[in-house]
Amino acid sequence: MGKVLVAYSTKHHSTAEIAEVIAVELRAHGIDAECVDVSDATADGYDAVVLGSAVYAGRWRREAVSFLKHQRTELARKPLWIFSSGPVGDKVDEDFTENSRWLEPRKVLDLAESIGLRGHTVFGGRIPTDPHGFVEKSMAKNTPEELRDARNWDVIRQWADGVAAELTSART
Ligand SMILES: Cc1cc2nc3c(=O)[nH]c(=O)nc-3n(C[C@H](O)[C@H](O)[C@H](O)COP(=O)(O)O)c2cc1C
DSSP states (O other), rough: OOEEEEEOOOOOSSSHHHHHHHHHHHHTOOEEEEEEEEEGGGGTOOOOOEEEEEEEEEEOOOOHHHHHHHHHHHHSSSSSEEEEEOOOOOGSSSSSGGGGGSOOOOHHHHHHHHHSSEEEEEEEEBBBBBOOHHHHHHHHHSSSSHHHHGOOOOHHHHHHHHHHHHHHHOOO
């Protein structure tokens, strides 16, 4: 396996940190992984792609959706994984199927599946540490401090290990 692109779209940086941990984990498996903001990314020149976006109001960020749409021909030729980062507060332990807001946005999943998808997942997110505007500020205020960062690094690393296992088994 040659080069792997780990592309992310973030507003408040927490998804970038998830992507970076995924890239570090892939590298630990001997994979040449590059972590890039999706706005600066192209699938060209990579052998596999992991793409993640923060979820806001049930949607992926525009840049990540547009990457999927505009690079679909290139992406269809290589293994593709996607992840969303979103659920925070006391929602994290809920069964996600109870509330579609915390699920992978259906339209994104449909699009990625039509391209050809190896896997997808939803990771817990982090309430903005630098909230802008009324909604973000009240979300931060109404979420107890200990529930604001729901990113589980072990879960994230394990998921990356699964991606690495598939990539390295394809190599042999
Ligand atoms: C205004 C607002 C709306 C949000 N809406 C959703 C949502 O619909 N679904 C979800 O899973 N997470 C939602 N979240 C949580 C964010 O996805 C979470 O904070 C994420 O980690 C932010 O990523 P970023 O730091 O990379 O921008 C929302 C957060 C804010 C502040």
